[in-house]
Amino acid sequence: DTGVSQDPRHKITKRGQNVTFRCDPISEHNRLYWYRQTLGQGPEFLTYFQNEAQLEKSRLLSDRFSAERPKGSFSTLEIQRTEQGDSAMYLCASSLDRQGPYFGPGTRLTVL
Amino acid sequence: AQKVTQAQTEISVVEKEDVTLDCVYETRDTTYYLFWYKQPPSGELVFLIRRNSFDEQNEISGRYSWNFQKSTSSFNFTITASQVVDSAVYFCALSERDTNAGKSTFGDGTTLTVKP
Numbered sequence: 001d002t003g004v005s006q007d008p009r010h011k012i013t014k015r016g017q018n019v020t021f022r023c024d025p026i027s028e029h030n031r032l033y034w035y036r037q038t039l040g041q042g043p044e045f046l047t048y049f050q051n052e053a054q055l056e057k058s059r060l061l062s063d064r065f066s067a068e069r070p071k072g073s074f075s076t077l078e079i080q081r082t083e084q085g086d087s088a089m090y091l092c093a094s095s096l097d098r099q100g101p102y103f104g105p106g107t108r109l110t111v112l
Numbered sequence: 113a114q115k116v117t118q119a120q121t122e123i124s125v126v127e128k129e130d131v132t133l134d135c136v137y138e139t140r141d142t143t144y145y146l147f148w149y150k151q152p153p154s155g156e157l158v159f160l161i162r163r164n165s166f167d168e169q170n171e172i173s174g175r176y177s178w179n180f181q182k183s184t185s186s187f188n189f190t191i192t193a194s195q196v197v198d199s200a201v202y203f204c205a206l207s208e209r210d211t212n213a214g215k216s217t218f219g220d221g222t223t224l225t226v227k228p
Contacts, residue, residue, distance in 0.1 A: 041220055042116075093157075
């Protein structure tokens with residue numbers, strides 16, 4: 001399977017805990033995106049990487065959120081001190097020039 | 113600011129009927145991309161089409177067709193002879209600037225139910 005993969009698929013955590021999600025984009029895709037989707041809504045843009053550089057962050061991305069893409073390949077999204085309002089599906093997508101973007105299956109986060 | 117409106121929240125049709133999903137967008141840019149995605153019950157967003165603002169030619173792919181009209185800022189999606197497997201949430205999205213086509217604004221989606 002050469003699509004975008006995300007790990008874990010589901011995460012349940014208690015309020016105040018830190019969580020980290022991983023995204024592996026389609027091989028050779030230089031652009032990587034993180035989105036968040038809550039029930040009944042369309043995905044909302046969080047942040048964007050071109051290779052290893054984080055070029056844009058949404059106002060939705062509070063200081064508790066941090067994303068990295070250390071070698072321009074996989075990316076991680078960390079949420080510190082999780083809150084119940086962070087419960088959502090976190091989606092990763094990748095693209096190359098005029099192809100895509102293509103989305104991964106998402107990580108569903110539940111904060112108790 | 114860019115905005116995407118999918119006025120139809122839910123649509124229900126009987127198998128083999130044709131159905132059109134509406135999408136209206138707002139943008140100040142002259143260069144932009146429009147997308148349609150399908151999100152089946154499994155949850156994964158499936159890429160259907162990407163169209164740039166300079167290409168108003170309609171596109172057909174099997175039972176799917178798209179009608180892009182800049183004059184009305186619309187990018188509508190038609191499924192011909194719908195099937196039960198077409199049941200899903202469909203999202204229209206808009207991305208400004210050719211260099212960052214993945215940073216998209218999504219509509220709230222249209223839930224399509226196709227009944228046998």
